[in-house]
Amino acid sequence: MNLSDSQTGGPGPRRVSAMEAVLTHLRGAIERGEYAIGDKLPSEAELCRTLEVSRPVLREALRALQTMGLTVSRTGKGTFVVANAVEDPTFGDYAASDLLEVRRHIEIPVAGYAALRRTPENLDHLAHLLDRMERETDTTAWVAMDTLFHLAVAEAAQNPVFRRVIEEIRDALARQSAFLNELGGRREQSNREHRAIVEALMDGSEDDAVAAMAHHIDRVETTLTDILRPGRTDLPTEGGPEA
Numbered sequence: 001m002n003l004s005d006s007q008t009g010g011p012g013p014r015r016v017s018a019m020e021a022v023l024t025h026l027r028g029a030i031e032r033g034e035y036a037i038g039d040k041l042p043s044e045a046e047l048c049r050t051l052e053v054s055r056p057v058l059r060e061a062l063r064a065l066q067t068m069g070l071t072v073s074r075t076g077k078g079t080f081v082v083a084n085a086v087e088d089p090t091f092g093d094y095a096a097s098d099l100l101e102v103r104r105h106i107e108i109p110v111a112g113y114a115a116l117r118r119t120p121e122n123l124d125h126l127a128h129l130l131d132r133m134e135r136e137t138d139t140t141a142w143v144a145m146d147t148l149f150h151l152a153v154a155e156a157a158q159n160p161v162f163r164r165v166i167e168e169i170r171d172a173l174a175r176q177s178a179f180l181n182e183l184g185g186r187r188e189q190s191n192r193e194h195r196a197i198v199e200a201l202m203d204g205s206e207d208d209a210v211a212a213m214a215h216h217i218d219r220v221e222t223t224l225t226d227i228l229r230p231g232r233t234d235l236p237t238e239g240g241p242e243a
Helices: 018-031 044-051 055-067 096-117 120-135 139-156 160-168 170-184 187-203 206-228
Strands: 071-074 078-081
Touching (some): 018 055, 055 170, 096 170, 096 187, 120 187, 139 187, 160 170
Antiparallel strands (some): 071 078
16 A cells, blocks of 8 residues: 555545555544554554655654544653544644634734734845745745744734734644645745735735735644645546655
């Protein structure tokens, strides 16, 4: 069973990564009861051999299963199934639902304040950061800049408390961003949403900035829901090279 090159079904099929194919396979097996709660997954070596993927790819998929709350990894013992359905994934120290709630109550009004209070230096920094993000092709580097972008918006609001709040959830934001980019292909869409935010800040429009940030967070939530919703049917099939 080779999951190294796969694509999803449905209209406009999109190429998925080897990690996503492995994750979809293992998640499906857990949800179907092929691995019951309390069961230990096969060893990494066995899974790599069976699925014909590299160990780094497999380990990324296992980390995603743990983020989804389906498994837990026990040092020296292996990976065990702890749930058969995804409820509320965890990014670092915070559940996804808690993170989204806070982002709605903090980042949306912060964008409005930033539109009214931003300095030329703030705008230069955001524009430079956005240009780098739009050119970046490495997901890890892009995710790091993604968190810097949201910190920069908070800084533009000229209230150090806002920046401190974003700093507190920075690791969770990075984990969520990596998760959504790997499984939801969010990077290009997110770049467009970030540009709309920056343009609203440049225009000094509080209403447009609030609307742009709200749309951005709405899309984050929608993508997360699409990934986690029950009955997702984009099971992998063999295809050509990953695009």
